[in-house]
Amino acid sequence: MSDVQSRGRRLFGPGTTVADLKAYMAPFVDRLGYKFNTEEAFVEEVLESELEILEETGDIYCPCRARTGDAKEDAKIVCPCIPFFRDQFAGLKKCWCGLFILEEIEDGGELLGVMEEPQGDVEVPAFLARDVAPGQIRHVKIGKRDVAVANVDGDFFALSNVCRHAFGPLGEGFMDEHVVMCPWHGWRYDVRDGTTDHPNADVRTYDVVVRDGAVFVVVGARAG
Ligand code: SF4
Ligand code: FES
Known part of the structure; x- marks a missing residue:
């Protein structure tokens, strides 16, 4: 050893x-x-x-x-x-x-x-709620998935961490209310539904559960 x-x-x-x-x-x-x-x-x-x-x-x-x-x-x-x-x-x-x-x-x-590859939806712990303040967003690695989890006035939202422009890390982006701006070239995504102004470039979102002070991202095998 x-x-x-x-x-x-x-x-x-x-x-x-x-x-x-x-x-x-x-x-x-x-x-x-x-x-x-x-x-x-x-x-x-x-x-x-x-x-x-x-x-x-x-x-x-x-x-x-x-x-x-x-x-x-x-x-x-x-x-x-x-x-x-x-x-x-x-x-x-x-x-x-x-x-x-x-x-x-x-x-x-x-x-x-x-x-594991879950059979159905699985709640994956991301972080303690107190660790990500309102207005902040954080990258979380869940198995092979890269997810960004944002705190908007105490409500948590999860979306793909990967910007559809050139794969910039949305979890390192800048929050403005419910919008995150990609740190690389400024594409903007609504963290609530993953939508962006750019055509065919929306990103997927995930459900989030907050329980006992911890934030969980819901992922499923079929949904990826
Ligand atoms: S570091 Fe991860 S694998 Fe190790 S005890 Fe903590 S939760 Fe479990
Ligand atoms: S990689 Fe996100 S805006 Fe260019």
Whole structure:
């Protein structure tokens, strides 16, 4: 295993394997009353994603939550992030991704997170509502989807993060009431329905649910 101890937390380096992550995480989450999901293939898939993120960023950030670029903020979504979200996870009986489930759960098959291909609509946690203030918009990676979630006067709306002009990131755009302006060349989209003035260039939207202080984006297998 290639890793070093730093600030009391293990940092992993090149050559880290899924088995390394499992060996490190199991006793850690056990102390918190959690265990790995019983769906082993799903666990492997999530941990493989974490290894890809490790290679890209240098740390094992959560594969189902968006990083902000702020190191202090992003430290809360290094896996396992359970200590930061005890209340939310206790209610869900699992972590956001479903990588970990409460120890007493015998079958974690119903508690998979965003990494699986859902059969129907699935509510995917995006962020805590208090973290995105009115007038702000944020990019969220949900599996392979890039979604932008905006707060308009306390109401949350989700639309594709990808501008139809030249793929600019709408989650980094500028909000003006219910309109987001692409940061690259200024195309404007209504975050409520994804419409734009440009012909045949509307973007898709997603339903949003706010529950227990967390914002969830509703995605479905067939709807993509
Ligand atoms: S939500 Fe689950 S997989 Fe994601 S960082 Fe937290 S513990 Fe890890
Ligand atoms: S990429 Fe969005 S306006 Fe050009």
